[in-house]
Amino acid sequence: MRYSKTETYDRKERSQSDKERLRALLNLGLGIFGLSFATGIQGTIYTNFLVEDIGIEAHQLGVLESIREIPGLLTAFILGALLRLAEPFLAGASLILVSLGFGAYYFVRGLPDLIAFSFLWSLGLHCWMPLRSSMILELSEPSSEGKRLGQMNSVGFAAATASMSMVFLASTWLSMSFRSLFLVAASMALLGSLATFMVPGKSQRIEKPRLIIRRKYWLYYGLSLLDGCRRQIFTTFAVLAMVQAFGAPVGHIALLMLFNNIVGFMAASHIGRLVDRIGERSSLLISYGGAIPIFLGYALVPDITILYILYIIDSFLFIFNSIALVTYINDSAPLEDLIPSLAMGQTVNHLAAVTFPIVGGILWSILGYDKTFFMGAFATIILALMALGIPKGRLHKP
Numbered sequence: 001m002r003y004s005k006t007e008t009y010d011r012k013e014r015s016q017s018d019k020e021r022l023r024a025l026l027n028l029g030l031g032i033f034g035l036s037f038a039t040g041i042q043g044t045i046y047t048n049f050l051v052e053d054i055g056i057e058a059h060q061l062g063v064l065e066s067i068r069e070i071p072g073l074l075t076a077f078i079l080g081a082l083l084r085l086a087e088p089f090l091a092g093a094s095l096i097l098v099s100l101g102f103g104a105y106y107f108v109r110g111l112p113d114l115i116a117f118s119f120l121w122s123l124g125l126h127c128w129m130p131l132r133s134s135m136i137l138e139l140s141e142p143s144s145e146g147k148r149l150g151q152m153n154s155v156g157f158a159a160a161t162a163s164m165s166m167v168f169l170a171s172t173w174l175s176m177s178f179r180s181l182f183l184v185a186a187s188m189a190l191l192g193s194l195a196t197f198m199v200p201g202k203s204q205r206i207e208k209p210r211l212i213i214r215r216k217y218w219l220y221y222g223l224s225l226l227d228g229c230r231r232q233i234f235t236t237f238a239v240l241a242m243v244q245a246f247g248a249p250v251g252h253i254a255l256l257m258l259f260n261n262i263v264g265f266m267a268a269s270h271i272g273r274l275v276d277r278i279g280e281r282s283s284l285l286i287s288y289g290g291a292i293p294i295f296l297g298y299a300l301v302p303d304i305t306i307l308y309i310l311y312i313i314d315s316f317l318f319i320f321n322s323i324a325l326v327t328y329i330n331d332s333a334p335l336e337d338l339i340p341s342l343a344m345g346q347t348v349n350h351l352a353a354v355t356f357p358i359v360g361g362i363l364w365s366i367l368g369y370d371k372t373f374f375m376g377a378f379a380t381i382i383l384a385l386m387a388l389g390i391p392k393g394r395l396h397k398p
Contacts, residue, residue, distance in 0.1 A: 020200065025139050025148070027198045028088075029155045032132065034192020035095055036156035038102060039125075040163030041185040044257045045171075047239045048250040049105075049178040050114075058240065058369075060111060062361020065236050067115050069357070071123040072228075072350025076343040078127060087138075087339075088199035091131040095193035097124025103186030106179045126350070130342035133326045135199065137338065145330055149323045150272015157265035163188075164258035171250050212340040219389050220329045223284070224345040226383045227321060228352035230291060233376035236357050238298060238311055241369050246304040260312045264319060271319045280328040281390035287320035288384040295377035299370040328390065 050056040056064070071078075082090055101121020108114050133149070140148040166184075170176040213221075242248040248256075275283045294314045298307060325345070333341045360372040 021139055024199050027195050028132075028135055028139070029152060031091070031095065031192045031196030031199070032152055032155050033159040034188045034190075034195060035098065035125075035128065036159035037163045038098065038185040038189035038192065040160030040257070040261065041167055041181050041188075042102060043160075044164055044167045044254050045178050045181055045250060047243050048253065049182075051240075051243055052250075053178055054108070054110070054114065056111070056114075058244070058364045059361045061236065061240065062357040062359075062364075064111065064115055064118060065232070065357035066354045068118040068122045069232070069350050069354045071119065071126045073347055073354060074123075075126050075130060075350075076340065076347040078123075079130065079343045080340060087131050087135055088196055091128055091135065091199075092193045092197040094124040094128040094131065095189050095196060097121060098128070099186045099189035099193065100124075101186075102182050102189060105182040108179075126346065130339060130346055133342055134339045137326070137330050144276065145327050146272040146274075146276035146323055147269065148272070149326060150269040150275070150319075153268035153272065153319060153322070154265050157261045157268055161258060161261040161265055164254055164261055168251060168254040168258060171254065212337060213344060214337070214341075217329065217332065217341060217344075219386065220325070220332065220341070220345055221348045222386055223325060223328075223383065224349040225352050226379050226386070227325065228349035229356045229379040230288075230376060230383060231318070231349075232352065232356050233360055233372060233379070234291075234295070234314060237360055237364065237369065237372050238307075238314075241298060241373075242304060242307055242311075245369055246307070248304060252308075256308050256311060260315045263312055263316055267316060268319050272323050275320065275323045275327060279390075279392060280324040280331075281387060281392055283320045283324035284387035284390065285384060287317045287324070288380050288387060290314075290317045291380045292377050292384070295373045295380060299373035299377070 050061065050064075079090070098121045101117050101119075101124065104113075104117040104120065108117060132152075136148050136152050137145050163185075167181060170181060239253065242256075243253065271283075291314055294310045294317075297310045301307060301310075326342070329341050329345060330338060356375075360375065363371040363375065
């Protein structure tokens with residue numbers, strides 16, 4: 001089959017464009033790998049570090065987590081002021097803040113230090129998250145956004161799996177201290193920032209509003225708000241329950257996270273394709289409907305083995321809404337609204353994330369840890385009802 005000169009030129013242009021797209025995705029994937037390796041270390045040892053090294057109590061953890069989530073409230077305003085800069089530059093700079101915060105944990109002596117350094121890396125991480133999603137969407141082929149988001153989630157899970165393995169070996173065989181492991185995490189976040197800087201940077205092609213709140217996105221804002229409640233209650237208090245209430249050692253937590261991330265690595269890309277196929281409404285109903293009995297299980301079941309299993313299932317289900325919420329706003333908003341909308345969604349998400357750790361910590365201290373998880377179940381029921389407001393099937397970008 002022969003092609004005209006014009007057709008041949010177009011094919012070469014498309015081929016070159018595809019190569020540039022894949023090269024950019026590779027660099028972004030390396031950035032995601034570095035950060036996910038770092039946060040994998042942090043997530044595995046964080047609770048044990050707080051309990052065993054610092055001696056933190058549940059109510060103190062609630063205060064710490066609430067202050068740590070404040071940067072999430074500021075994301076829309078921070079990124080709104082910086083959107084004229086290239087997204088890869090902003091993302092790489094964000095990972096440098098993560099690296100500095102993790103590295104500073106080596107010097108922590110008490111709660112004030114912990115709050116300051118946690119705020120630093122949290123600021124970087126919360127600026128990174130909407131930029132990461134926006135860059136993936138921009139580099140995705142049409143109607144393949146869920147697929148690309150799932151693939152990048154798989155990269156993150158692979159990195160986290162590697163980091164969990166390292167933590168397990170380091171804590172079991174090498175007797176590495178928590179503080180030394182935080183230095184390793186800082187190094188990996190720094191490497192991730194270097195890779196992200198190599199993603200081709202662009203000045204903004206269009207004039208993007210710095211800050212937007214639009215009535216037509218109310219459902220996205222509402223889902224983001226309560227999703228912050230669901231996420232924060234589980235991520236803050238599920239591991240604390242296993243460590244403090246049931247005495248789970250760091251080796252068991254590392255193995256749990258390791259297996260959890262293996263499952264995520266194997267499932268994320270398939271879940272992304274499934275979101276592309278069945279749409280956001282069904283995907284969110286799967287996630288929220290499945291999370292309700294998991295919260296009830298943490299409130300009522302006294303068997304730590306079952307709690308381990310429920311933790312893995314919840315992390316699996318969370319992949320659905322982490323992808324579906326992004327594709328929902330991507331398909332609902334025009335390009336010029338995307339980053340401001342993602343940032344605003346993260347800001348309202350953290351209205352709940354700042355509030356509910358304190359409420360959950362108070363409930364835990366006064367009434368027992370089961371009441372904290374009952375609150376999570378109630379919030380997830382409301383989320384499932386709200387998800388019914390999304391049209392069936394995959395939406396189409398305006």
